[in-house]
Amino acid sequence: MAINWFKYSAPSTFYGLAGKLVPWFAWPSAILFVIGLYIGFFVAPTDAVQGEAYRIIFIHVPASIMSMFLYLIMAAYAALGLIFNTRLSSMMASALAPTGALFAFISLWTGALWGKPMWGAWWVWDARLTSELILLFLYFGFIALHASIDDPRRADRASALLAILGSVNVPIIYFSVKWWNTLHQGSTVKFTGTSMHVAMQQAMFITLVACWMYAIAMTLARVRSIILERERNTQWVAELPEVRS
Amino acid sequence: MNWGEFFAMKGYGFYVWGSYGVALLIFVIEIALVRHKRIITLQQLRLLRDAEKEE
Numbered sequence: 001m002a003i004n005w006f007k008y009s010a011p012s013t014f015y016g017l018a019g020k021l022v023p024w025f026a027w028p029s030a031i032l033f034v035i036g037l038y039i040g041f042f043v044a045p046t047d048a049v050q051g052e053a054y055r056i057i058f059i060h061v062p063a064s065i066m067s068m069f070l071y072l073i074m075a076a077y078a079a080l081g082l083i084f085n086t087r088l089s090s091m092m093a094s095a096l097a098p099t100g101a102l103f104a105f106i107s108l109w110t111g112a113l114w115g116k117p118m119w120g121a122w123w124v125w126d127a128r129l130t131s132e133l134i135l136l137f138l139y140f141g142f143i144a145l146h147a148s149i150d151d152p153r154r155a156d157r158a159s160a161l162l163a164i165l166g167s168v169n170v171p172i173i174y175f176s177v178k179w180w181n182t183l184h185q186g187s188t189v190k191f192t193g194t195s196m197h198v199a200m201q202q203a204m205f206i207t208l209v210a211c212w213m214y215a216i217a218m219t220l221a222r223v224r225s226i227i228l229e230r231e232r233n234t235q236w237v238a239e240l241p242e243v244r245s
Numbered sequence: 246m247n248w249g250e251f252f253a254m255k256g257y258g259f260y261v262w263g264s265y266g267v268a269l270l271i272f273v274i275e276i277a278l279v280r281h282k283r284i285i286t287l288q289q290l291r292l293l294r295d296a297e298k299e300e
Contacts, residue, residue: 228287
């Protein structure tokens with residue numbers, strides 16, 4: 001069976017598809033959060049060094065990973081929109097930005113609440129923390145720049161440039177614990193394996209998948225409104241049952 | 246282990262629940278905002294259409 005993928009790059013078809021997909025990501029996300037946190041709080045043992053405080057890891061690490069990945073995906077969509085002039089790609093970039101910014105905020109917030117009992121400080125100007133803060137500001141910059149230009153296509157192009165240039169920051173965040181001598185600990189989970197207890201790994205992996213599904217559900221739900229707004233003068237929008245009623 | 250002990254997190258309760266509480270709050274707010282935006286967008290589309298009909 002051949003699927004015509006280009007069909008779904010048209011906002012009119014993607015609008016309906018996105019609407020159908022949202023619950024398929026939203027509900028599994030909620031269920032996985034419950035399972036992941038159950039394992040994280042009731043199955044995973046107390047950490048030998050950090051005691052119970054380490055349990056912040058099950059939201060801190062997934063949120064941090066999401067904030068970086070969502071930025072790269074946003075920049076990739078923005079670049080596609082810039083190069084191929086595809087409307088939907090730019091709309092997807094705009095839809096991803098708020099969710100990415102929120103994950104960056106959660107990463108910093110939970111990091112502060114973890115840093116206080118472990119390091120004795122809510123915040124330090126450490127390479128890892130500072131580059132993550134810059135990521136949050138890049139998200140804000142993208143959203144603000146897009147909002148400040150009236151012509152949506154020009155706004156797409158200007159903010160795409162910002163998104164692409166800002167993506168340099170993502171590898172800096174990732175490698176910051178290796179390149180600089182930071183207070184932030186190195187990666188516990190590496191490509192070569194991990195020293196973590198198996199229940200801790202499972203809990204973190206499950207909450208990470210839950211965060212992924214949450215982000216996809218939110219982005220798809222948000223892009224539907226963006227599509228309606230930007231295609232408001234088209235016939236297909238006027239004919240939608242939810243608009244006609 | 247009873248629930249009191251569980252929520253105390255051996256003295257780290259404030260940090261652990263402060264992390265999860267705010268994360269949950271942010272998710273709830275984002276879901277509400279996305280739903281609100283959909284309602285507003287649909288309302289605006291209907292207003293726009295009605296305004297055009299009157300012309």
